[in-house]
Amino acid sequence: MRCIPLLPFLIAGLFLLSVIPVACGAQAGSDAGISPALAGPGCDLAIAGVVNPVAGTVFADMGNTIRIVRIRNNGPGPSPGTEVELRASDGFTGRTAVPPLASGEEITVSIRDPTIRRTTGLTVTYTAIVDPDNLVQESDETDNRKTSTEKTVTWNGYAGKRYTRGEDVTTYRTFDLPGGLVHSFGDSAYRSGSFPAGWTEFSVTWTGADLPLSPDAVVREARLYVPYTWDNSNEAGRVTLSFNGVPVTRQAWYQDRSDFGAYADHAYGLLTYDVTSQFRKGGENSAVFSRTDSNAKISMYGFTLAVVYEDPAAVRSLIFMNEGFDILGADENGYGTTPDEATAYVPFSGLTIDTSQVSHAMLTTFVPSAGIEGNLSVNGRWIASDVWDYGSAGGTQVAVDTRDIRAYLRPDGNEVAIQSSPAGATPVIAASQQFLVVELGGQGAGGSxxxxxxxxxxxxxxxxxxxxxxxxxxxxxxxxx
Missing domain, CATH: 1.20.5 (Single alpha-helices involved in coiled-coils or other helix-helix interfaces)
Known part of the structure; x- marks a missing residue:
């Protein structure tokens, strides 16, 4: 009912019956959410700001938090506690409390819309109504409602690809052999596309000492990983690369982008090349990277050259080489993403592991742009936080972590998770190539x-x-x- 001034009624001259409404100046309380108070000067609840999803976008395949900005009491008197209701044009309705407000006081509240929208490109509007049941007597009832602009349903690229129906960082190839895997950045470093601008090519060199191999070792695969960022002109599709003077063809191209915000059109990614036939064991190896547009923004992280080798003197190893590219950013206020949503998954497949024979299980994770941040999970157990740190800005800007995960290993179905952790405003990291090398029958197998x-x-x-x-x-x- 509408709140009205206090009305006393004298009944049969025996007792006084009072009907107690909520007037401006009332306080919150009682089973009905109110307690009696004398009517005061008029209040006027209004939505002075906007009704807007976090990041101004409605995201597909995940819930969305909607902010109702500046619920304000414009009247000269205090307002009682009430509620605000949020209605989505596609069906959701939810409420949250609004506390008593003094004259001129305002508050911003949020309501979580749990609707999972499976289709991008659709539009949604939200309408907020303060005092939806019309229980507060106000001097102006016309300013209690505010509707958002139309919002287009979009993917959230800062969430892991499992939230955007993309691919995990999956196993490209496995090896079962006596041997191992070595990798190196060589002399590579982060190369900005714009500072300075005007370049079209640069080279990276690896010495024999960067990738040490015994005289008896046989190279089974040499693989070059070329990660990039800031590509807003699709320059990655036009770049070329030569290895030891021989032009090589890109074998795989993995991409990701935020899809919203100021950098919606800036792509991140990973290019991979099989350079086995061009690789010089024990000698110097070099790659020359070229782009066509000297003023493109595409910028290159440090290159990784990884070599899988077979060596009769080495222990038997099961080697998993995973690759992909998934940008992540945990920022509930800026991106609308929780750490759980900003998680990339790395399932290792293709070989079964006799865990009783494992001496070591060395996991090496590569996380571009990570600086003292990120959480690591193995088979559902979070085992470390603040895992990655790429170091100085003058380096590769690719963080690398290597650790033994033998204690968490399963015979099959092993899966690692790389999670962005809140690290200030607008964080971004990425999961790229990942290696797992399981040594069998060496010292420590079956017990230590x-x-x-x-x-x-x-x-x-x-x-x-x-x-x-x-x-x-x-x-x-x-x-x-």
């Missing part, structure tokens, strides 16, 4: 503690056999530091 062997002369063969089987069964696992 030392157990003194008992005197054989004091035991019968049966007792000795029993003791040995029990030791193997209870042998513990320890991560090598």
């Amino acid at each position: 503690h030392e157990v003194p062997f008992p005197c054989v002369g004091a035991l019968t063969g049966a007792i000795l056999a029993f003791w040995w089987m029990e030791w193997k069964r209870t042998s513990s696992v320890r991560i090598r530091s």
Whole structure:
């Protein structure tokens, strides 16, 4: 009902019955959300600001937080506590509380719209109504409603690709061999496309010491990873590369972009090249990168050259080479993304692991643009925070972390998650190439503690056999530091 002034009624001269409404000047409380108060001077609740989703965009495949900005009491008297209702043009309705406001006081509130919109390109509008049940007596009832402009449903590129129906950072190739994997940035560094502008090519060199291999090692694959950023003119589709003087064709191209905001048209990505046949084992190797537009903004992170080798003197290794590109940014106020949403996933597939034979499981993660930030999960367990730091701006601007994840390993279905953590305004990191090298049968396989062997002369063969089987069964696992 509408709140009206306090009305006393004398009934049969026996007692006074009071009907107690909410007037301007009332306070919040009681089962109905109000408590009695005398009517004061008039209040006027209005929505003085805008009704707008975070980042000004409605995102597909995720909930959206809507801000109702500057709910204000324009009247000379205080207003009681009430509610504001939010209505989406495609069906959602939600409410939240508005506290009592003094004259001239204002507040901004948020309501979460959990609707999952599966189709991009559709439009949505939101309407907010303060005091939706018309319970507060106001001097002006015409300014309680505000409708947003039309919002187009768009992907949120700062969320992981699982939220945008894109691809994870998946396994490109596996190896099962006696050997391993080495990698190096060589002398590469971040190369801005604009500062200075005017360049069309540059070179990167790796010495033999950058990628140490024994004389008996045989190179099974040499792979070059070329990550980039700031591409707002599709220059990545026109670049060329030569390796040791031989033009090489791009083998894969992974891309991502924010899709909204000031940098909606700026693409990030990873170009990969198979340079096995051009690679010089033990010698100097060089790559020359060329672009066609000398004033393009495309900027290059440091290049990674990775070599998988076979060596009869090495332990047996299962090698997983994953690649992709997924930009991430956890910023609920700026991007509308939580850390859970700003997560990239790296599933390793193609080989089954006998975990009882694992001596080490070395995970190497590459995260461009990460500076003292990010969380790492292995098979659903968050094991580290502030994992990545690319160091000085004059370096590669690609952060690398290597650690033994043997304690978390499964026979198959292993999956790593790389998560953006809140790191100030407008954060951005990326997940690119990732390596997992599982060593089998080396020192520490099946357990890593030392157990003194008992005197054989004091035991019968049966007792000795029993003791040995029990030791193997209870042998513990320890991560090598």
